[in-house]
Amino acid sequence: MDDKKIIFSGIQPTGCITLGNYVGALKNWVDLQHDYHCLFSVVDLHSITVRQDPKLLRKRCMEFLTQYLAAGIDGEENIVYFQSHVPGHAELGWILNCYTYMGELNRMTQFKDKSAKHADNINAGLFTYPVLMAADILLYQTDLVPVGVDQKQHLELARDIAGRFNGIYGDVFKVPEAFIPKEGARIMSLQDPTSKMSKSDPNVNGFISILDDTDTIMRKFKKAVTDSDGLIAYSDDKPGIKNLINIYSAITHKTPDEVVAEFDGMGYGQFKTAVGEVVSDELRPIRERYEDLSKNKDYITKIYTQGAQRAAGMARRTLNKVKRKVGYVDGVL
Ligand code: TRP
Numbered sequence: 001m002d003d004k005k006i007i008f009s010g011i012q013p014t015g016c017i018t019l020g021n022y023v024g025a026l027k028n029w030v031d032l033q034h035d036y037h038c039l040f041s042v043v044d045l046h047s048i049t050v051r052q053d054p055k056l057l058r059k060r061c062m063e064f065l066t067q068y069l070a071a072g073i074d075g076e077e078n079i080v081y082f083q084s085h086v087p088g089h090a091e092l093g094w095i096l097n098c099y100t101y102m103g104e105l106n107r108m109t110q111f112k113d114k115s116a117k118h119a120d121n122i123n124a125g126l127f128t129y130p131v132l133m134a135a136d137i138l139l140y141q142t143d144l145v146p147v148g149v150d151q152k153q154h155l156e157l158a159r160d161i162a163g164r165f166n167g168i169y170g171d172v173f174k175v176p177e178a179f180i181p182k183e184g185a186r187i188m189s190l191q192d193p194t195s196k197m198s199k200s201d202p203n204v205n206g207f208i209s210i211l212d213d214t215d216t217i218m219r220k221f222k223k224a225v226t227d228s229d230g231l232i233a234y235s236d237d238k239p240g241i242k243n244l245i246n247i248y249s250a251i252t253h254k255t256p257d258e259v260v261a262e263f264d265g266m267g268y269g270q271f272k273t274a275v276g277e278v279v280s281d282e283l284r285p286i287r288e289r290y291e292d293l294s295k296n297k298d299y300i301t302k303i304y305t306q307g308a309q310r311a312a313g314m315a316r317r318t319l320n321k322v323k324r325k326v327g328y329v330d331g332v333l
Pocket residue numbers: 008009010011012043046132133136137145146147151154
């Protein structure tokens with residue numbers, strides 16, 4: 001292989017791909033894809049930590065993968081695939097479970113949040129989910145993991161597990177680095193700007209799906225919760241306006257200060273319209289490509305089949321090494 005570094009990232013096929021996922025992950029993947037060897041996975045194994053309807057899940061998995069491509073990921077150059085198609089994820093996940101402490105998993109804030117939210121289904125998978133995520137990453141000797149800031153704790157754990165394993169057995173895993181976009185890219189709910197924009201928000205006005213049409217986008221931005229002082233300023237006391245500035249800034253690549261200067265003296269209504277317009281201009285081509293690609297099932301199948309084949313080859317190399325180090329007898333498969 002050449003000396004390009006390896007990137008792994010994934011989005012869980014739950015809800016829809018939001019503007020938050022787009023700014024925090026997908027858009028960066030598109031920017032990085034030519035400079036690295038990239039694996040972009042629809043991490044479907046992760047999604048069943050919360051109960052899913054099988055028909056809907058299958059449909060959503062296809063939609064997510066298609067949206068990766070529609071957003072501009074080149075599926076020939078990069079490895080685009082479903083996590084469940086490569087058995088190495090679950091295999092390495094099990095092994096790493098035995099090198100992870102209950103205490104470490106207990107500290108994971110996402111586990112605490114999710115178990116509070118799904119109190120009737122606090123399953124073992126929800127608890128060990130960060131270990132599967134570590135396996136996803138370590139399986140490919142990943143250098144860099146572009147994720148939103150909410151995944152930082154999981155990534156630290158992956159690094160700790162890799163370090164621990166290497167400490168016992170010698171250099172088996174590459175210790176990965178997080179690639180986290182700047183503060184400006186943390187996109188909050190349009191209805192409650194103090195919490196993250198969530199794809200599972202029951203209030204659809206809280207998030208923008210990257211497939212929302214222009215009318216829907218404009219309507220959601222018009223309804224966005226702000227405050228009553230009428231001043232466009234970048235301040236933690238004004239989370240609603242700050243979030244709109246961050247969105248505008250992420251899409252236009254202007255700094256928050258430049259955005260504030262641009263809208264100086266204007267009203268919230270005008271500002272919301274401007275934000276809605278840049279977002280819908282950004283998402284329109286994605287939606288159009290998505291509509292075309294969805295008609296081309298053979299092409300999609302080809303992409304995820306060759307993706308899984310290539311990923312499985314890379315995974316096999318790491319797993320063979322891991323198994324030998326742990327002390328298993330060489331297998332026949
Ligand atoms: N846990 C991530 C999330 O909820 C998704 C994910 C699973 C992931 N495995 C990964 C992200 C590996 C990056 C790398 O957003």
